[in-house]
Amino acid sequence: MEKIIVRGGKRLYGTVKVEGAKNAVLPVIAATLLASDGKSVIRDVPTLSDVYTINEVLRHLNADVQFDNNTVIVDASRVLKEEAPFEYVRKMRASVLVMGSLLARNGRARVALPGGCAIGSRPIDQHLKGFEAMGAKVKVGNGFIEAEVDGRLQGTKIYLDFPSVGATENIMMAATLAEGTTIIENVAKEPEIVDLANFLNKMGARVKGAGTGTLRIEGVDKLTGAEHTIIPDRIEAGTFMAAAAITGGNVLVRGAVPEHLSSLIAKMEEMGVTIIEEEDGIRVIGPERLKAVDIKTMPHPGFPTDMQSQMMALLLCAEGTSMITETVFENRFMHVEEFRRMNADIKIEGRSVILNGPSNLQGAEVAATDLRAAAALILTGLVAEGVTRVTELKHLDRGYVNFHEKLAALGADIERVNDVEESFVELPKYVTDMNA
Ligand SMILES: CC(=O)N[C@H]1[C@@H](OP(=O)(O)OP(=O)(O)OC[C@H]2O[C@@H](n3ccc(=O)[nH]c3=O)[C@H](O)[C@@H]2O)O[C@H](CO)[C@@H](O)[C@@H]1O
Numbered sequence: 191m192e193k194i195i196v197r198g199g200k201r202l203y204g205t206v207k208v209e210g211a212k213n214a215v216l217p218v219i220a221a222t223l224l225a226s227d228g229k230s231v232i233r234d235v236p237t238l239s240d241v242y243t244i245n246e247v248l249r250h251l252n253a254d255v256q257f258d259n260n261t262v263i264v265d266a267s268r269v270l271k272e273e274a275p276f277e278y279v280r281k282m283r284a285s286v287l288v289m290g291s292l293l294a295r296n297g298r299a300r301v302a303l304p305g306g307c308a309i310g311s312r313p314i315d316q317h318l319k320g321f322e323a324m325g326a327k328v329k330v331g332n333g334f335i336e337a338e339v340d341g342r343l344q345g346t347k348i349y350l351d352f353p354s355v356g357a358t359e360n361i362m363m364a365a366t367l368a369e370g371t372t373i374i375e376n377v378a379k380e381p382e383i384v385d386l387a388n389f390l391n392k393m394g395a396r397v398k399g400a401g402t403g404t405l406r407i408e409g410v411d412k413l414t415g416a417e418h419t420i421i422p423d424r425i426e427a428g429t430f431m432a433a434a435a436i437t438g439g440n441v442l443v444r445g446a447v448p449e450h451l452s453s454l455i456a457k458m459e460e461m462g463v464t465i466i467e468e469e470d471g472i473r474v475i476g477p478e479r480l481k482a483v484d485i486k487t488m489p490h491p492g493f494p495t496d497m498q499s500q501m502m503a504l505l506l507c508a509e510g511t512s513m514i515t516e517t518v519f520e521n522r523f524m525h526v527e528e529f530r531r532m533n534a535d536i537k538i539e540g541r542s543v544i545l546n547g548p549s550n551l552q553g554a555e556v557a558a559t560d561l562r563a564a565a566a567l568i569l570t571g572l573v574a575e576g577v578t579r580v581t582e583l584k585h586l587d588r589g590y591v592n593f594h595e596k597l598a599a600l601g602a603d604i605e606r607v608n609d610v611e612e613s614f615v616e617l618p619k620y621v622t623d624m625n626a
């Protein structure tokens with residue numbers, strides 16, 4: 191079994207470079223399906239398992255996809271198939287993002303129902319409501335969602351019950367080729383939405399209002415492949431900012447965009463962390479003692495749910511009582527039990543978690559429950575007494591490229607091993623004394 195093994199106690203120093211954003215690149219690759227002409231060239235693509243999965247989905251749909259040197263090249267000009275089967279959607283829920291493009295391009299899409307996952311039930315009713323409002327007939331049965339439209343989708347007005355990131359993206363993609371104008375209200379304002387809109391506009395779409403609460407999309411007849419560079423990953427950046435802060439280190443997170451990270455920066459400053467905006471990134475200097483704060487996750491520009499577990503790791507080390515309230519997903523506290531295995535003083539009360547810090551954290555064998563939990567457990571291992579072993583690394587590989595190598599380059603005592611290769615055998619004290 192693969193594990194990451196961390197020995198706590200090292201402060202982190204140096205510079206770490208942020209990759210392109212996972213949550214931007216997945217919808218952008220899905221959007222390349224809209225181009226009936228020309229190739230799309232997407233740069234700064236991270237080598238994540240999710241990227242390989244979305245590329246496989248596109249290949250299955252009959253697009254030609256190449257991925258080399260952090261660049262994805264897609265030629266979707268051939269006739270596309272219409273079905274994204276369960277084997278892909280099971281691996282990665284974001285596979286559902288091909289639905290809007292397929293429906294707009296083909297008039298028909300058949301995508302396996304995504305189902306729930308470790309962080310919640312995650313329905314897609316808002317995506318489907320949007321497609322229906324644009325004239326599609328949507329049928330759910332036998333584990334699939336089928337959407338079909340006679341002729342073109344029709345521009346219309348859609349109000350989302352919740353500013354869902356995926357629904358905003360899926361409906362926006364579908365609307366680019368609709369007849370007439372689509373106005374979507376109460377949309378998500380995440381930087382990844384803006385990145386997708388910028389890419390669509392380079393393809394010839396007419397999308398206005400990205401980053402605000404209302405999108406206005408004038409449908410066009412045809413889209414063409416375009417070139418685009420993906421924005422830096424604000425969650426990977428935030429995770430390294432947390433790594434610097436938790437170890438009392440001094441790290442420049444190169445490529446981090448301060449405007450994408452305002453809520454995190456504000457909370458970290460409240461905790462006593464020094465944040466310096468430099469020309470090419472954000473420098474984070476951890477204090478000797480972190481202060482307790484309260485956090486509530488919200489849609490952007492609120493505090494991101496994807497940083498909730500990493501902040502929990504940080505707050506375990508803060509002095510005083512903190513409360514974290516999760517409002518975006520109903521079940522994103524699976525990591526709490528794993529923190530408890532590391533001796534964390536933490537309890538769940540409804541949709542909140544109460545932490546009494548600082549906990550006397552101890553290394554333990556823990557399992558990642560989702561990708562951000564994987565990162566958070568590793569962060570905790572950086573400061574826990576003794577050795578922490580983190581398993582279920584398939585989650586980590588969905589969202590982080592070379593995570594342990596980047597931490598090791600900053601001075602962490604960390605390695606990734608297969609069980610049989612594990613080199614951190616705990617030797618009895620008389621042996622280490624003899625070797626000293
Ligand atoms: C690939 C990607 O970009 N993933 C991100 C995206 O996920 P995703 O796009 O799935 O997240 P959403 O914003 O859609 O979901 C937010 C909330 O809305 C609910 N909901 C959503 C759609 C819907 O039709 N009905 C409904 O009830 C969800 O169950 C959840 O409780 O945004 C989340 C919220 O910032 C992030 O945590 C994920 O990292």
Ligand SMILES: C=C(OP(=O)(O)O)C(=O)O
Nearest residue numbers: 213283284496561562589
């Ligand atoms: C929850 C996340 O991703 P996904 O929506 O792909 O599961 C995440 O990036 O933290």
